[in-house]
Amino acid sequence: MATRPTRRSFPAYLPERFAPTPARPVRAKARVLEHLADIQPHRHDWAQLVFSMTGAVRVNTEGISAAAWPAASATYIVPPSRAVWIPAGLEHAVTAIERCDLRTLYLAPRLLPGDAWAAGRVLEVSPLLRELVAALPGLPDPLPPESADDAERRAGIEHLVLAELKRARPLALGVALPQDARLRRLCEAMLREPGRHAGLDEWATEAGASPRTLNRLFREQLGTSFAQWRSQLLLAHALTLAARGRPMSHIAAELGYASASAFTAMVKRTVGMPPSRFFAEA
Template identity: 65%
Template sequence: MRRTSLPPADPLRFAPSPERPLRGKARLMAHNMDIQPHHHAWAQLVFSMAGAVRVSAEQRSLVGAPLNAPNDAEALLACTFIVPPSRAVWIPPGVVHAVTAIEQADLRTLYLHASQLDSTQPPWSQCRVLEVSPLLRELVLQLTVDPDAQPETPADAERERCIDHLIVDELRRARSLQLGVALPRDKRLRRLCEALIEAPARHASLSGWAREVGASERTRSRLFREQLGTGYTQWRSQVLLAHALSMAARHTPMNLIAAELGYASASAFTAMVTRTVGMPPSRFFAEA
């Protein structure tokens, strides 16, 4: 499927400041549309009100180190997060990141001034997935209904300050979830991994992918161990779980999730989930 790439929206238009420390914007994204890799000097929260998105990011900051070319940014993306509307990705200042809509998405982006959360200290110094509570969802919605609007009265300004305070409090309380999938530095293996993330059901075995990308299965298996510290089967299981969680968030029946991900039966899919996370899908999806 042809992909549409968008440049990042003008970041200075929504730059947070001491006077307005939280700024938000809304952006509708069609299926398979992506926002090119970029970074900025403030922290960011990314999630979708509707539709799953994939957020790729580096785990180190580039504050004070401008990128020389777009390819530099693409080479730095080292982890990908596949998140449904009930999850958000926290991105510290200066971290290169890109966003892809797995399906039509109502994307919400929240920018935070450095005065709000200390992004130099754990856990805010690393990218991570956060649970989005119903309260946090509604607060962000209020902040992004009309992001260009300026407070017209002291009462408007006070209301915005109250919303900002509650959002930061909800972020501090939000539960962190392990939904990231590591990406390799090696370009040969990276092409395979990105193709698998796009179409996880295309090949169940590494040999099938090796034939498609033009390399031996032994070479790819070695690269998985060297670059990612795991085997192909284990890494693919994490990708499948991320896709399955996205579909489960839309209340997709288990048998349809299994079929979409290439399993012959719901029981075979259940066995994979149980083997990978130590619990059946019904419990895993409920807890995750």
Template identity: 60%
Template sequence: MTRKSRRTVPSSDGEVPGRTSVPPLDPSRYAPGPSRPVRAKSRSMDGNMDIQAHFHAWGQLVFSVSGVVRVSTDRATFLVPPSRAVWIPAGLVHAVTAVEQCELRTLYLLDPPSDDGQWLQNRVLEVSPLLRELVVQLARDEVRPGDAVTDREVWIGKLILDEIGRARGLQLGVALPADKRLRRLCEAVLAEPMRHASLDDWAAQVGASARTVSRLFRQELGSSYAQWRQQALLAEALRLAARKTPMGLIAAELGYASASAFSAMVTRTVGMPPSRFFGQS
């Protein structure tokens, strides 16, 4: 059963016309416990579906087998293509938006993979082929009330925890502000990153001056607009790469003069070449 919390995922404009907002699937049906510390569920999402903000009493790992979803908390948003997963610690309010038609897979963990404090925060992880297949299999073997725990289920669960613990963490995710004006601007950039070329134009859209917006970026997010926008562009690049868009076209779409210039930016920002970052190796 989904519980209400004082922490929410704010929305600047309310529900978006043409999109369908739905509650999460009954989480009590998939609650992990001592005998089943790892549970999995699957959900198909149309490109116009939003899962309402909610939270769980256990940790959650979200990734998509196909398509791209967006996971949002009160202070950050993450695009999740098939090669990535987002860790959501227990008690953190989050909402899920389908960027396009996708097949969502979710893991519920009774306890984090380790006692390391990094599991108390959102994390973006690389999804290895083994982890992907293990989760797919666990979700496929749906457990019904009263079913006994099988050896297969235990083995898969242990392997999943081991793979998650080994997964490489990535410093990804786009920070979101609490200020309503800046929040509207940030969400507009995420929706259409190339709509405006300058901060002046974006600021005018929310009825503020570029100077005011620059100050809010520093105060709210601790970065400049240019630094924040670079993370937004990486998120958009992930979405395009998930559609198998060639790297040269991604670079052009995001306004880079050449594929090499775009590649240099990606390598400098995330510490790995685009082929690996976008899962196109």
């Protein structure tokens, strides 16, 4: 009988030692996370961009952000070509869906002001932005002295990072999470194993509630139906699987669909295009 991987939880890795300063308003940090490793919920006074060079990650955010409606409680499932923007002061946690080379940028809030940067969201990671992040020195305080040439190079990289972030296209890959404890447990179970049950009746039986009650809670808590919420969740997982080069039949089976054609119909219904085009454009 196969055993499930062990989930491990770690505190945030000394974020205060990477805090932006007037001299260094953009800081970088690298960390390898094994499969199912968690970075515990935390918050800080600076903004953050988190993505993985290799491997998919899940980012949870909690609490209320100035531009978020109705609250910034959400989960983002992203492959290496995507990043999650986390505004200053927003509580967040990270889970490795698979072994990943995690990269974090810490940015002084003044660098990207305005409502567009006041809420969490998913952004594209261009090849240039990916290489710029990798080129930034990822050292904690106290920092060693820099030569004049090194400081000039770093400042140039920071300037280009901000330019690429401003150009990055936002993507609707976030899945809202409810406040109701019963519905929250159900949503968390679906996030962990989206293909375990295909319909609301099965999930309702597991949750110990009627389908009618759960549908009402989805409407009241999240402003959407169970089917619409689940479709967004499945699209996020499908994009992660597609980024690993998985064939369509494998993606459909892992997400609980009886056939690739049934999965294709869901994608067309949700985003108005076939999976091949959706994955290519996303």
